[in-house]
Amino acid sequence: xxxxxxxxxxxxxxxxxxxxxxxxxxxxxxxxxxxxxxxxxxxxxxxxxxxxxxxxxxxxxxxxxxxxxxxxxxxxxxxxxxxxxxxxxxxxxxxxxxxxxxxxxxxxxxxxxxxxxxxxxxxxxxxxxxxxxxxx
Ligand SMILES: [Zn+2]
Numbered sequence: 016x017x018x019x020x021x022x023x024x025x026x027x028x029x030x031x032x033x034x035x036x037x038x039x040x041x042x043x044x045x046x047x048x049x050x051x052x053x054x055x056x057x058x059x060x061x062x063x064x065x066x067x068x069x070x071x072x073x074x075x076x077x078x079x080x081x082x083x084x085x086x087x088x089x090x091x092x093x094x095x096x097x098x099x100x101x102x103x104x105x106x107x108x109x110x111x112x113x114x115x116x117x118x119x120x121x122x123x124x125x126x127x128x129x130x131x132x133x134x135x136x137x138x139x140x141x142x143x144x145x146x147x148x149x150x151x
Contacts, residue, residue, distance in 0.1 A: 017068065018031070018032040018049075018068050019049075019068060019069070019070065021049050021070060021074065023051035023052075023053070023057060023059050023074050024059075024073055024074055025051070025057055025059050025074070025076060026051060026053055026057045026059070028051055028052045028053045028057065029052050030049040030050055030051050030052065030059070030060070030074055031049065031050060031052055032047055032048070032049055032050075032063070032068060033047065033048055033049075033050050034046075034047055034048075035047060035048050035062070037050060038050060038054070038060055046062060046063065046065065047062070047063050047068070048060045048061065048062050048063065049061050049063070049070050049074060051074060057076075058076055058077055059074045059075065059076050060074055060075070061073060061074045061075055061122065070122075071120075071122040072120060072121070072122020072123045072124075073122070073123055078126065079125070079126055079129075082126050082129045082130075083121050083122065083124065083129060085129070085133070086121050086124065086129040086132050086133055086136075087121050088148045089132075089133050089136045089137060089140070089147060089148060090104070090108070090121065090132060090133075090136045092136070092140055092145055092147075092148060093107070093136060093139055093140065096140075096143070096145045098139060098140075098143045098145065105119050106119075107139075108132065111132075111135055112128070112131065112132070
């Protein structure tokens with residue numbers, strides 16, 4: 016599969032596909048990442064879906080990467096606790112934010128959108144008496 020042409024949303028530079036060890040210095044990690052060509056000055060990258068060259072979302076800086084992980088931890092509790100099935104949880108997310116289902120992916124979310132989803136998902140968990148996962 017051919018690498019996609021992607022630009023860094025922070026600095027406008029092209030991003031290139033690298034082995035994850037390029038960023039993590041941990042050969043055991045495996046996988047690939049799209050990394051801003053100005054890395055590490057511009058600390059911006061995104062992983063690919065395993066076995067493909069398709070990015071999991073838009074390139075993210077450290078702050079956004081952390082927030083997306085936190086958002087996923089909270090959102091995933093909805094289907095992991097069986098409040099909704101996984102497909103229904105994504106449909107709920109899409110409906111809540113007037114997104115097309117194909118756009119209802121945390122990997123595409125900004126920090127603002129992550130914050131909104133955390134609020135809404137936390138409300139669903141609270142109403143179903145599921146405790147929030149601990150902060151990461
Ligand atoms: Zn950049």
